[in-house]
Structure formats: C-alpha cells, structure tokens
Amino acid sequence: MPENGASAKAAPAASGLAAAQETKRQRTRMIIRAVGMLPVLLLLSIGFHVLSDGRFFTGQNIGIVVQQSAVNTVLAAGMTFVILTGGIDLSVGSILAAAAMAGLIISKFPDLGALWLPAAVLTGAVFGILNGALIALLRLPPFIVTLGSLTAVRGAARLLGADTTVFNPSIPYAFIGNGALTLIPGVLSIPWLWVIALLVILVSWLVLKRTVLGVHIYAVGGNESAARLAGIKVWAVLIFVYGVSGLLAGLGGAMQAARLYAANGLQLGQSYELDAITAVILGGTSFVGGIGSIWGTLVGALIIAVLSNGLILIGVSDVWQYVIKGLVIIGAVALDRYRLQGSART
Amino acid sequence: MSEPILEMRRVSKSFFSIKALRDVDLTVYAGEIHALMGENGAGKSTLMKILSGAYRPDPGSEIRIDGQPVQISGPLGGRAAGIAIIYQELSLAPNLSVAENIYLGREVSRGGLLAREVMQAAVGPILARLGADFTPQTQVANLSMGQRQLVEIARALHARSRILIMDEPTTALSAGESERLFALIRQLRAEGLAIIYISHRMDEVYALGDRVTVLRDGTLVGSLDKDEIRADTIVRMMVGRDVSSFYKKEHDPKNDPEARSGAPVLAAVDIADNRRVKGCSLTVHAGEVVGLAGLVGAGRTELAHLIIGAAPMISGHVEIEGRPVAIRTPGEALDAGIAYLTEDRKALGLFLDMSCLDNINLAVLGRDAKFGGILDRDKARDRAKRAFVGLGIRAANVGVPAGGLSGGNQQKVLLSRLLAIGPKILILDEPTRGVDVGAKSEIYSIIDNLAKAGTAVLVISSDLPEIIGICDRVVVMRAGHIAGQMRRGATSPLSQEEIMALATGTEQIDA
Known part of the structure; x- marks a missing residue:
C-alpha cells in the first residue's frame, strides 16, 4: 500500500513538471515569435551607425528612414491581412499607381479638389474588392488573380492619365506628404506620413486581435475547411482582406501623390508588392496563413527601410544593394520554414 | 519455443528530465502477432520510434535481434535491422507509381537512366504474393486507402523486413478492407514474419493477437497469452483501475414523459444527394441518443453533411421541432440549433x-x-x-x-x-476516434448528460460496442439507404449481430 501511495504521488509530480516545462517552452516560443526580428532591426541600425561613422542615429536621418518606410508599412499592413488568410496580393503596386492617378485627376477639378483623398482611397478599395470577389466567389487562386490584376490595373493607371505624368503643385492636403506633426516645438516632430502609417498599424492590430472578424481571419488562414464547417462566412472574410489590401494600397497612393505633387501611371509603385511581401514575411507571418502579427510587419518594414538607407549611407553601390536585399528575402523565408517547424502542428 | 527474433531489455528513454519509457522489456517471436496496447501517451509510439531508429534509447537499454545486440540509428538503421513500420498516416507519394514508391530512395538505374522495367519486374511478384488487384505501374493517387496500405506492406517485404510494425492500420479502412488486411496479416505470420500490432480496438486484438503487451505511463504492465486475452483484463491493465461502468448510460428518454410526447426535434425527410445518399429519413427526439451505424462508405457522414448544409441536397428536407427549415450552409445549421462534430478533427x-x-x-x-x-x-x-x-x-x-x-x-x-x-441537436461523427480509453468514458458521460438536459443526440460510429453501450435507438445505413432500425428494450439490449446483419445486408452472420 505505501508503494501505491508513493507512485500515485510521483505521477502527478512528473506530469506537473512536464506541464511546467511545456509551458516554459511555449512561452519561449511565443516570446521568440513576438519579438521576432526586432533584435535584427536593432543590430542592423547599430551596425550601420558604426560603419557610417555615426551618421545613422541622427534626427534628420531617422526622419528620412521613417518617411521612406511609411508607404511600404501601409501596403504591408494590408498584405498582412491577406497573407494571414493564406493568400497573396501581387497587385498592390499597380493599385497604388491607379489610386494616385485617380486622386490627382480629381484634385485638378476646382470644385471637387478636396475630395481627391477619399477618391484615391476608394479607387484602391474598389480594385481590392474586385480581387476579393474573383478569389472568394469564383474560387480562383489568389496568386493568379492578383498576377492578372498586377498587369491589368497597371494598364488602367496608364489609361487614367492618358499615359502621361499628372502634376498638381497646389494639391490640397499636401502637408500629409511633406509636413510634420510638431509634438514639442523645435525638438520633436513626426512626419505626417509616419503618423498615418502608425495609425494604420494600430487600427490593423485592433481589428486582428480585438474583433470577431480578426479571429475569423486567423481561422480561415489556419484551416479553411474547418472555418467553413464552423459556420464562418469564408467568402466574406476573403473579400474583406483583399478589400483592405486594396484600400490601403489606395491610401499609399494618396500618400505618394501628396509627397510628389504628381503621379505617373507607368512608374509609380513599380514592384512595391515585393517590398510589402518581404516586410510581412520578415515580420514572422507564416506564408501558409494563420500565424503572424501586425507588429512584426512594422518591424519588417523598418528593416527594409533601414537596409536601403544604411547601405546608401555606407556607400554600397546600387547594384550590390539589390543583391543584398534579395538575399534578405531568401533569408526571411528560410526563417519562416524554421519557425513553422517549431509550431504546434502535429 | 524457438529463439525470439526481437528482444528489448530494460529499454528507457528520457526527454530532458522526463522519462517517457522506463525499463520496458518486450520479446517478440517470428511467426507471431504481438499486440501492443496502452492509452495515448503510454509510450507505445516512443517504443516504436526507438525500433525504427528515430529515437536513440538511454544508455543501459539493450536491443537484440536474433540474439545479437544491435544499435539502431536513423531510419536506415531500422531498415538494415529488418524492421519496417507502417504508419497511421501513410508515407507514399501519390503522384508516383506503385513501383516508384516501393523503390523510393533506392531507385535502380542503368548508366544514369532510371531502369523502370527492372523495378516493375521486381515489384510484380511481391504484389502477387499480397494478392493485390493493381499493377506496379498504377499511380498511387488512384488507389484506395486499403490498397495504399498494401503498397506500404509490399515496400516492407521488398526491403526483406522480418519485423513489421503496424500502427492503428485500420483507422482509415472500410470493414471489407480491414477483413482483407487481417487475412493478409495472418498470411504474413504463416510466412514467418513477426508482427507488432498497435491498436485501440479490442475486437481487432481478439481477432489477431497471439500475445498482448500493455504499457502504462511508460512502464510495462504485463503481457497476456492468447487464452488470457479478455477485454476487462486489458482495460484494467491500461487504465490501472476498474472501468466498471465504461459506457455511461443513466438517462433513458422512456422515463421522460416530455420527451415522448410531441414532434421529433430533428427529422430528416427523404434526403438524397443521388451519389452516396439515396433517400434517407430519420428522427431524433429530445433527450434521445440515436446511433447511426453502418459500414464505412455507407453514406453516414455524407448524410450528416447534407443535414447541416455542408453539401448540397438534391431532394428531401429537414424539419426541426415539426417545422421545415432551409439549411444551405453550416452557419445556417448552427443558427437553426444543429451542431456537428466532424469525424476528422x-x-x-x-x-x-x-x-x-x-x-x-x-x-x-x-x-x-x-x-x-x-x-x-x-x-x-x-x-x-x-x-x-x-x-x-x-x-x-x-x-x-x-x-x-x-x-x-x-x-x-x-x-x-x-x-x-x-445546440438543440448535436450530431457527433465518430466522437471517440483516436481517443484513449479514459477520455472515451468521459465523452460517453458528457453525451449522457446532454441527453439528460434534453439535447437530441445523433451519434455516427463504427464502433458497435459503443453504439450499443450509449444509444437508445440505432438506425442502420447500407449503401446510401436506411436499412432498418431497432430500439433498446427494457430487457433486451441492442444486438451487435442484428446491426451487422442490417449493415452488411446478410440475414445470417457468423459471430
């Protein structure tokens, strides 16, 4: 009998220990996933600071970095929604161009001028919803649909301006492109572009983590058939995420237009989709969907901006910048594979 | 008795500080089917992974094959030692042919070119020996689950394995396929192979096992010889206590006047998709547990999918509490109060x-x-x-x-x-598949409590003792039709033989 008592006591102790170890391991895994690439961002920044003889961490340079990352951050936020469902949106660069063109054209009408901003955003949303409808209702693969719209919408952007560059030096709300929000006069101001990008990240976080829709997005990416059986309207979720991606591409177009006072349907936003996808993957969002966070995407977008800025600062030639950035993309996907191995899929 | 083909002595395996296996002994002879049982987490998989070379045992463990000590390291080590594992999830490439799968990783080439005809010629006799009804050239994607299992076995035979480990091989098989597999396993035993058979299902162990070894919490509980194999003994060894009331069934709707009166909560009326389901009607009353029995492929899951709107109905309709309802999607089923537990969680x-x-x-x-x-x-x-x-x-x-x-x-x-x-109506599709004995009993008592609270429960199950143990009424499906139904009487329990007779369409069935 005493023997029985001893073994009965030992068993829960052992399983308790096992559970404690398992929790610890899971916590470590969650911290690694949450912190993600942040150490890489810091190391890169410090490295560039040292290599450039202290020219990286200056108020002016940081301002440039965040301003350069702003549009990509906004696109990548939309891309995060899409990739979380296991999809992809290759058309954001083209949608950005079309939205900027539409915005600039509206801005030149004297009476409608102030409406150019919502017009640009709306243009983006419409293209995005079209993507989503094709994917959700006709069940076409996202890669194919958005590859098609990458080309088609680019054509539409060129059509809008009759294949010319549209200028408007007196475009309303130009401050969002080049102005800054002064927090402490003379000491601290934040570019409006960056304020918008941070707001987008914040709202995205709220939607993904604090709403029913957010959980449904993760569910569709994690297991689409199970989501359907659980009564989730998968088609609505898909139209929503592609709509958001398009809408944010439209916002990106507006930001770009306000910054340049001009738009060109051919050149604007060329291959922006690649930077957006890279930012999302660098940020730890799984390419197969279901896993990831918007904060990771922010860090990913910053890494890309820091890389571009730092490589210029230390005088790396344009050609090598391409090579290095490409290697970073491959490295990021390698990380994605490694992360998946550690996930709970059994 | 002859020399054992496999001896494991004092085999332990720790992960960090946790011992997954503790001093386990296992002796297997050529020409025997050795069943290995235990709850999930008892250490069966760990033991098998040591034999396949996926895990390295702790120092002090000893493995002998034909009396010779061996070190098994890596999957090639297992193969070299003559051990082959047929996993639950099959490891075949569906886009390749049978012969290519069998030779996977060991392809024969001549002058750098793949020698397909050589491989096909070598595979042919093995398939014939197994009584396979497909050729070496067949693409695996075109094979049924049972046929794929044959390919796995052919691969093991082709590698001249003498110890075959099968991990829950019948989970994905229909009853007919399972029967053919059992015949084949007996044939392999007669040819002198040693077969380690892992299963949760008592009837399979009865049918096949020459000996049973039971593990619990990483330790060996004991082995039983054929004449000692009894369900209650095995269950007691597995859970370490008496599971006297394994099937929980306290609630009886016949004692519940409210449940007897009134319309059924769920009525499926003449439902068909004209493929797997050909006009099926059934009812479930409040507080009633109805079993839906039948062979795999009889259309039970498909019928459930039609009821909840996961697949389009061609004809028929669903009534809830006497009123017809239109259910086109699983979401609408939930809104109507029907919840469905899938068989493939x-x-x-x-x-x-x-x-x-x-x-x-x-x-x-x-x-x-x-x-x-x-x-x-x-x-x-x-x-x-x-x-x-x-x-x-x-x-x-x-x-x-x-x-x-x-x-x-x-x-x-x-x-x-x-x-x-x-939910008002709960449809449970194989609620205890891949679930260990302890949790099974808990799930039965959850179902009993739900019925007590007035939920109408429809249980789809291939486990007949389960159906008989927990259901008030059984509806049997055969080839897309309702073959019949029977009610649990006050004195007469539901009969396994009658259910099987309805499910297979034979009037007489050998017990």
Whole structure:
C-alpha cells in the first residue's frame, strides 16, 4: 500500500513538471515569435551607425528612414491581412499607381479638389474588392488573380492619365506628404506620413486581435475547411482582406501623390508588392496563413527601410544593394520554414 | 519455443528530465502477432520510434535481434535491422507509381537512366504474393486507402523486413478492407514474419493477437497469452483501475414523459444527394441518443453533411421541432440549433495553431461580441476555463495551441466549441476516434448528460460496442439507404449481430 501511495504521488509530480516545462517552452516560443526580428532591426541600425561613422542615429536621418518606410508599412499592413488568410496580393503596386492617378485627376477639378483623398482611397478599395470577389466567389487562386490584376490595373493607371505624368503643385492636403506633426516645438516632430502609417498599424492590430472578424481571419488562414464547417462566412472574410489590401494600397497612393505633387501611371509603385511581401514575411507571418502579427510587419518594414538607407549611407553601390536585399528575402523565408517547424502542428 | 527474433531489455528513454519509457522489456517471436496496447501517451509510439531508429534509447537499454545486440540509428538503421513500420498516416507519394514508391530512395538505374522495367519486374511478384488487384505501374493517387496500405506492406517485404510494425492500420479502412488486411496479416505470420500490432480496438486484438503487451505511463504492465486475452483484463491493465461502468448510460428518454410526447426535434425527410445518399429519413427526439451505424462508405457522414448544409441536397428536407427549415450552409445549421462534430478533427475541426481559448469560443464570438464586433475577452476566457473544468480538458492553460494536446483533449476542445452554442441537436461523427480509453468514458458521460438536459443526440460510429453501450435507438445505413432500425428494450439490449446483419445486408452472420 505505501508503494501505491508513493507512485500515485510521483505521477502527478512528473506530469506537473512536464506541464511546467511545456509551458516554459511555449512561452519561449511565443516570446521568440513576438519579438521576432526586432533584435535584427536593432543590430542592423547599430551596425550601420558604426560603419557610417555615426551618421545613422541622427534626427534628420531617422526622419528620412521613417518617411521612406511609411508607404511600404501601409501596403504591408494590408498584405498582412491577406497573407494571414493564406493568400497573396501581387497587385498592390499597380493599385497604388491607379489610386494616385485617380486622386490627382480629381484634385485638378476646382470644385471637387478636396475630395481627391477619399477618391484615391476608394479607387484602391474598389480594385481590392474586385480581387476579393474573383478569389472568394469564383474560387480562383489568389496568386493568379492578383498576377492578372498586377498587369491589368497597371494598364488602367496608364489609361487614367492618358499615359502621361499628372502634376498638381497646389494639391490640397499636401502637408500629409511633406509636413510634420510638431509634438514639442523645435525638438520633436513626426512626419505626417509616419503618423498615418502608425495609425494604420494600430487600427490593423485592433481589428486582428480585438474583433470577431480578426479571429475569423486567423481561422480561415489556419484551416479553411474547418472555418467553413464552423459556420464562418469564408467568402466574406476573403473579400474583406483583399478589400483592405486594396484600400490601403489606395491610401499609399494618396500618400505618394501628396509627397510628389504628381503621379505617373507607368512608374509609380513599380514592384512595391515585393517590398510589402518581404516586410510581412520578415515580420514572422507564416506564408501558409494563420500565424503572424501586425507588429512584426512594422518591424519588417523598418528593416527594409533601414537596409536601403544604411547601405546608401555606407556607400554600397546600387547594384550590390539589390543583391543584398534579395538575399534578405531568401533569408526571411528560410526563417519562416524554421519557425513553422517549431509550431504546434502535429 | 524457438529463439525470439526481437528482444528489448530494460529499454528507457528520457526527454530532458522526463522519462517517457522506463525499463520496458518486450520479446517478440517470428511467426507471431504481438499486440501492443496502452492509452495515448503510454509510450507505445516512443517504443516504436526507438525500433525504427528515430529515437536513440538511454544508455543501459539493450536491443537484440536474433540474439545479437544491435544499435539502431536513423531510419536506415531500422531498415538494415529488418524492421519496417507502417504508419497511421501513410508515407507514399501519390503522384508516383506503385513501383516508384516501393523503390523510393533506392531507385535502380542503368548508366544514369532510371531502369523502370527492372523495378516493375521486381515489384510484380511481391504484389502477387499480397494478392493485390493493381499493377506496379498504377499511380498511387488512384488507389484506395486499403490498397495504399498494401503498397506500404509490399515496400516492407521488398526491403526483406522480418519485423513489421503496424500502427492503428485500420483507422482509415472500410470493414471489407480491414477483413482483407487481417487475412493478409495472418498470411504474413504463416510466412514467418513477426508482427507488432498497435491498436485501440479490442475486437481487432481478439481477432489477431497471439500475445498482448500493455504499457502504462511508460512502464510495462504485463503481457497476456492468447487464452488470457479478455477485454476487462486489458482495460484494467491500461487504465490501472476498474472501468466498471465504461459506457455511461443513466438517462433513458422512456422515463421522460416530455420527451415522448410531441414532434421529433430533428427529422430528416427523404434526403438524397443521388451519389452516396439515396433517400434517407430519420428522427431524433429530445433527450434521445440515436446511433447511426453502418459500414464505412455507407453514406453516414455524407448524410450528416447534407443535414447541416455542408453539401448540397438534391431532394428531401429537414424539419426541426415539426417545422421545415432551409439549411444551405453550416452557419445556417448552427443558427437553426444543429451542431456537428466532424469525424476528422484535424482537417475539418480544429485550428491547430490557434489557442484552445479561440478554438472553444469560435462559434459564439459573434454572439458574445460588444458593439457589433469587438471581442469580449473576459467572457471568452471564462467560457474556456469553465469548459476546461467541466469537460476535464488537460492542458497547461487555455492559451496553449490546440495542436499540442492529446487526441482526447483535442476532441473535448472541439466538443466544447459545439456545446458553447447550446445546440438543440448535436450530431457527433465518430466522437471517440483516436481517443484513449479514459477520455472515451468521459465523452460517453458528457453525451449522457446532454441527453439528460434534453439535447437530441445523433451519434455516427463504427464502433458497435459503443453504439450499443450509449444509444437508445440505432438506425442502420447500407449503401446510401436506411436499412432498418431497432430500439433498446427494457430487457433486451441492442444486438451487435442484428446491426451487422442490417449493415452488411446478410440475414445470417457468423459471430
């Protein structure tokens, strides 16, 4: 009998220990996933600071970095929604161009001028919803649909301006492109572009983590058939995420237009989709969907901006910048594979 | 008796400080079928992974084959030692031919070119020996699950394996396929192979086992010879206690006047998709547990999918509490009060990367939400914690991903999601598949409690003792039709033979 008592006591102790170890391991895994690439961002920044003889961490340079990352951050936020469902949106660069063109054209009408901003955003949303409808209702693969719209919408952007560059030096709300929000006069101001990008990240976080829709997005990416059986309207979720991606591409177009006072349907936003996808993957969002966070995407977008800025600062030639950035993309996907191995899929 | 082909002595395996196996002995002879049983987590898989070379045992462990000590390292080590494992999830490339799969990794080439005809010629006699009805050139994608298993066995024979380990080989097979597999296993035994057979199913162990070894919590409980094999003995060895009332059934709707009167809660009327389901009607009353029995492929799951709108109905309709309802999607079924537990919880049920919390709350998030869409996180957490306590879900906390849980706990998480809805009608498709004995009994008592509370429960199961143990009435399907039904009498329990006779369409069946 005493023997029985001893073994009965030992068993829960052992399983308790096992559970404690398992929790610890899971916590470590969650911290690694949450912190993600942040150490890489810091190391890169410090490295560039040292290599450039202290020219990286200056108020002016940081301002440039965040301003350069702003549009990509906004696109990548939309891309995060899409990739979380296991999809992809290759058309954001083209949608950005079309939205900027539409915005600039509206801005030149004297009476409608102030409406150019919502017009640009709306243009983006419409293209995005079209993507989503094709994917959700006709069940076409996202890669194919958005590859098609990458080309088609680019054509539409060129059509809008009759294949010319549209200028408007007196475009309303130009401050969002080049102005800054002064927090402490003379000491601290934040570019409006960056304020918008941070707001987008914040709202995205709220939607993904604090709403029913957010959980449904993760569910569709994690297991689409199970989501359907659980009564989730998968088609609505898909139209929503592609709509958001398009809408944010439209916002990106507006930001770009306000910054340049001009738009060109051919050149604007060329291959922006690649930077957006890279930012999302660098940020730890799984390419197969279901896993990831918007904060990771922010860090990913910053890494890309820091890389571009730092490589210029230390005088790396344009050609090598391409090579290095490409290697970073491959490295990021390698990380994605490694992360998946550690996930709970059994 | 002859020399054992495989001897394992004092085999232990620790992961960090946790001992998954402790001094386990196992002796297997050529020409015997050795059943290995134990609850999930008892150490069966760990033991098999040591034999296949996936894990290295702790120092002091000893493995002998034909009396010679061996070190098995890596999957090639297992193969070299003459050990082959046929896994639950088959490891075939569906896009390749049978011969290519059998030769995978060891392809024969001549002058750098693949020698297809040589491989096909070598595979042909093995397939003939197994009585296969397909050729070496057949693409694996075109084969049924049973035929794929034959390919796996052919691969093992081709590698001249003498010890064959089969891990729950019948999970994906129909009854006919299982029977053919059993015949084949007996044939291989007669040819002198040693077969280690891992299974949860008592009837298979009865039918096949020459000896049974039971593991519990990583230790050897004991071995039984053929004449000692008895269900209650094995269950007691597996769980370490008497499972006297294994099937929980206290509630009887016949004693419930409210349940007897009135229209059935669920009535399926002449439902058909004209493929697998050809005009089926059934009813379930409040507080009643109805079993839906039949062979695999009889159309039971398909019928459930039609009822919940997961597949389009060609004819027929569904009535709830006497009123016809139109259900076109699983979402509309939930709104109508019908919840469905899928038979394939990993592919169609759970979100393995999501937390148990989210998995449990998924179906009621919208109902609980504030301001039309903002999550109520306190309510969700409370609900998940209550489910953990109420259903006895064992996990570190509600935040861990569902994929890390054992089969039984995963099933309870999925069940909690359905119960959160508070359904009037619960359709459970193979509710205890891949679930260990302890959790099975707990799931039965959950079902009993639901019936007591007035839920109408429809249980689809291939496990006849389960159907007989927990159901008030059994509806039997055969080839897309309802073959018949029978009610549990006050004195007469449901009969396994009668159900089988209806399911197979034979009037007489050998017991």
